[in-house]
Amino acid sequence: xxxxxxxxxxxxxxxxxxxxxxxxxxxxxxxxxxxxxxxxxxxxxxxxxxxxxxxxxxxxxxxxxxxxxxxxxxxxxxxxxxxxxxxxxxxxxxxxxxxxxxxxxxxxxxxxxxxxxxxxxxxxxxxxxxxxxxxxxxxxxxxxxxxxxxxxxxxxxxxxxxxxxxxxxxxxxxxxxxxxxxxxxxxxxxxxxxxxxxxxxxxxxxxxxxxxxxxxxxxxxxxxxxxxxxxxxxxxxxxxxxxxxxxxxxxxxxxxxxxxxxxxxxxxxxxxxxxxxxxxxxxxxxxxxxxxxxxxxxxxxxxxxxxxxxxxxxxxxxxxxxxxxxxxxxxxxxxxxxxxxxxxxxxxxxxxxxxxxxxxxxxxxxxxxxx
Amino acid sequence: xxxxxxxxxxxxxxxxxxxxxxxxxxxxxxxxxxxxxxxxxxxxxxxxxxxxxxxxxxxxxxxxxxxxxxxxxxxxxxxxxxxxxxxxxxxxxxxxxxxxxxxxxxxxxxxxxxxxxxxxxxxxxxxxxxxxxxxxxxxxxxxxxxxxxxxxxxxxxxxxxxxxxxxxxxxxxxxxxxxxxxxxxxxxxxxxxxxxxxxxxxxxxxxxxxxxxxxxxxxxxxxxxxxxxxxxxxxxxxxxxxxxxxxxxxxxxxxxxxxxxxxxxxxxxxxxxxxxxxxxxxxxxxxxxx
Numbered sequence: 001x002x003x004x005x006x007x008x009x010x011x012x013x014x015x016x017x018x019x020x021x022x023x024x025x026x027x028x029x030x031x032x033x034x035x036x037x038x039x040x041x042x043x044x045x046x047x048x049x050x051x052x053x054x055x056x057x058x059x060x061x062x063x064x065x066x067x068x069x070x071x072x073x074x075x076x077x078x079x080x081x082x083x084x085x086x087x088x089x090x091x092x093x094x095x096x097x098x099x100x101x102x103x104x105x106x107x108x109x110x111x112x113x114x115x116x117x118x119x120x121x122x123x124x125x126x127x128x129x130x131x132x133x134x135x136x137x138x139x140x141x142x143x144x145x146x147x148x149x150x151x152x153x154x155x156x157x158x159x160x161x162x163x164x165x166x167x168x169x170x171x172x173x174x175x176x177x178x179x180x181x182x183x184x185x186x187x188x189x190x191x192x193x194x195x196x197x198x199x200x201x202x203x204x205x206x207x208x209x210x211x212x213x214x215x216x217x218x219x220x221x222x223x224x225x226x227x228x229x230x231x232x233x234x235x236x237x238x239x240x241x242x243x244x245x246x247x248x249x250x251x252x253x254x255x256x257x258x259x260x261x262x263x264x265x266x267x268x269x270x271x272x273x274x275x276x277x278x279x280x281x282x283x284x285x286x287x288x289x290x291x292x293x294x295x296x297x298x299x300x301x302x303x304x305x306x307x308x309x310x311x312x313x314x315x316x317x318x319x320x321x322x323x324x325x326x327x328x329x330x331x332x333x334x335x336x337x338x339x340x341x342x343x344x345x346x347x348x349x350x351x352x353x354x355x356x357x358x359x360x361x362x363x364x365x366x367x368x369x370x371x
Numbered sequence: 372x373x374x375x376x377x378x379x380x381x382x383x384x385x386x387x388x389x390x391x392x393x394x395x396x397x398x399x400x401x402x403x404x405x406x407x408x409x410x411x412x413x414x415x416x417x418x419x420x421x422x423x424x425x426x427x428x429x430x431x432x433x434x435x436x437x438x439x440x441x442x443x444x445x446x447x448x449x450x451x452x453x454x455x456x457x458x459x460x461x462x463x464x465x466x467x468x469x470x471x472x473x474x475x476x477x478x479x480x481x482x483x484x485x486x487x488x489x490x491x492x493x494x495x496x497x498x499x500x501x502x503x504x505x506x507x508x509x510x511x512x513x514x515x516x517x518x519x520x521x522x523x524x525x526x527x528x529x530x531x532x533x534x535x536x537x538x539x540x541x542x543x544x545x546x547x548x549x550x551x552x553x554x555x556x557x558x559x560x561x562x563x564x565x566x567x568x569x570x571x572x573x574x575x576x577x578x579x580x581x582x583x584x585x586x587x588x589x590x591x592x593x594x595x596x597x598x599x600x601x602x603x604x605x606x607x608x609x610x611x612x613x614x615x616x617x618x619x620x621x622x623x624x625x626x627x628x629x630x631x632x633x634x635x636x637x638x639x640x641x642x643x644x645x646x647x648x649x650x651x652x653x654x655x656x657x658x659x660x661x
Contacts, residue, residue, distance in 0.1 A: 028482040076462050150640035153462050158633040169626035335481035340474025347467035351459035
């Protein structure tokens with residue numbers, strides 16, 4: 001029953017956003033029904049629909065969890081985008097440094113590495129790099145807030161831009177193969193590739209890029225749940241988020257919790273690098289993120305900052321982002337950018353919870369619940 | 372080295388700072404009243420797209436500019452209603468508007484102009500390259516006067532610092548905040564319009580490229596004060612201008628120059644260069660006591 005009530009409000013927000021989207025589509029002169037059929041209808045076919053949807057959901061689960069953990073501590077991490085960029089670059093760097101000889105874009109064997117580690121060591125090492133570098137980049141605004149009281153929202157926004165500039169500098173000046181027209185790093189060592197799930201699941205072809213990082217994302221959800229609700233640290237983070245002065249009075253160091261929460265948040269965002277670098281591009285590809293960090297805010301909000309909700313919301317947004325391609329191809333006027341419109345509207349409605357509690361509340365649709 | 376610091380550099384500094392000044396001063400109204408406005412980026416995009424599209428259809432940049440202002444006010448209205456009426460999280464709402472404004476212009480230009488996110492070219496005769504610059508200077512002067520020498524300015528500051536006390540003194544907190552947020556929408560939209568029908572001659576996808584956030588940075592760097600904020604915008608505009616001029620001249624990667632505004636903002640916010648203190652009630656919805 002409680003679950004149902006938790007699900008009801010996000011569902012209403014999504015439906016309301018779809019309604020706004022439908023009006024928008026209608027005004028443009030396309031059929032809303034056909035548009036939504038293209039947008040949502042292709043997600044459930046096996047294996048392509050489901051495979052690609054879960055692949056697209058993987059980075060969103062990571063960023064959604066990242067934003068959710070910070071939210072639970074009363075912090076808004078708008079910096080997941082920067083954290084995932086820096087972490088992805090660092091991951092690629094480690095995978096190149098210890099990856100041995102690779103074949104470059106021109107088909108020539110090149111060696112940028114200092115050592116050639118076997119997969120069993122290199123993969124965990126690279127994953128750890130992604131987490132730690134993301135955590136570090138996230139901890140900086142956490143520290144700035146704890147030490148100087150400067151607002152984490154502004155600092156994370158600023159650090160996004162710094163991150164993008166920094167990794168673009170490194171890619172352009174130090175890790176690009178000379179002559180490569182695309183802003184990307186050298187390929188990573190083959191030992192650092194993580195297998196696609198098609199290798200293990202019958203009926204799922206290996207051309208679908210869904211990889212082990214998805215399993216890792218689900219594992220991260222479980223771990224975040226245990227961390228937040230079953231450990232002392234998680235309790236202290238939630239206590240800080242619920243009421244910082246009460247937490248401080250109860251003997252919790254609010255400053256420590258802020259840094260910890262931002263570090264965990266950044267680490268989760270950094271895990272996007274595992275999916276993108278080791279599971280998909282097999283190199284650092286400048287500007288690869290399709291606003292994953294910002295979509296993560298929508299995912300966390302819609303998912304009620306709960307791991308289970310995050311997975312569901314990530315799947316919804318993954319369906320939308322893939323559906324956009326079909327909208328582009330098969331409708332007359334509407335483009336895939338409709339997805340952004342829907343996403344923005346969903347966030348707006350979720351943020352304006354009071355709007356629904358007002359008019360609809362009277363009909364008993366939504367009782368004021370403590371969330 | 373010497374030929375870099377020229378009249379051209381001064382000109383391009385002014386041109387690059389103009390949209391920042393307009394957006395940042397817009398943000399100043401909103402934030403001094405206690406409403407965080409990270410939607411500046413989205414508001415600028417709304418202004419840029421509307422200005423270019425309307426100018427294309429009507430053929431007059433003045434109508435385009437006016438339409439941009441209306442669009443900015445309407446969009447800021449959504450932010451205002453969400454934040455003030457429904458007490459939504461102001462940062463979240465701002466983020467929603469920014470995401471929305473990546474989508475809306477793109478969908479509309481796809482439908483109206485069959486392009487993937489840009490408007491048709493506007494003939495050179497229909498551009499207004501200098502009006503927004505003059506407007507920006509005027510806005511700074513007028514804002515300074517309003518903020519410190521008029522009853523509205525006093526109320527604005529009171530509402531942002533201590534809404535309870537302001538309310539007790541008979542000030543309508545909500546009305547002041549609504550007004551402030553709508554003004555911020557209008558100003559940010561003019562800043563955006565300048566990009567599409569002043570500096571260049573069309574709207575392109577995501578053409579603000581983070582300028583809304585740099586304006587926000589300038590606002591913080593300028594300690595939420597009009598003159599200092601303008602100086603911060605000029606500084607950031609100068610950094611941008613020099614980055615463009617130095618390409619290929621001196622071997623400093625552009626990326627490091629691009630970082631300057633962001634690093635400075637973090638440093639200033641941490642209190643290393645004088646204290647930068649936000650309005651006390653910034654980000655807190657006002658709940659009238661019953």
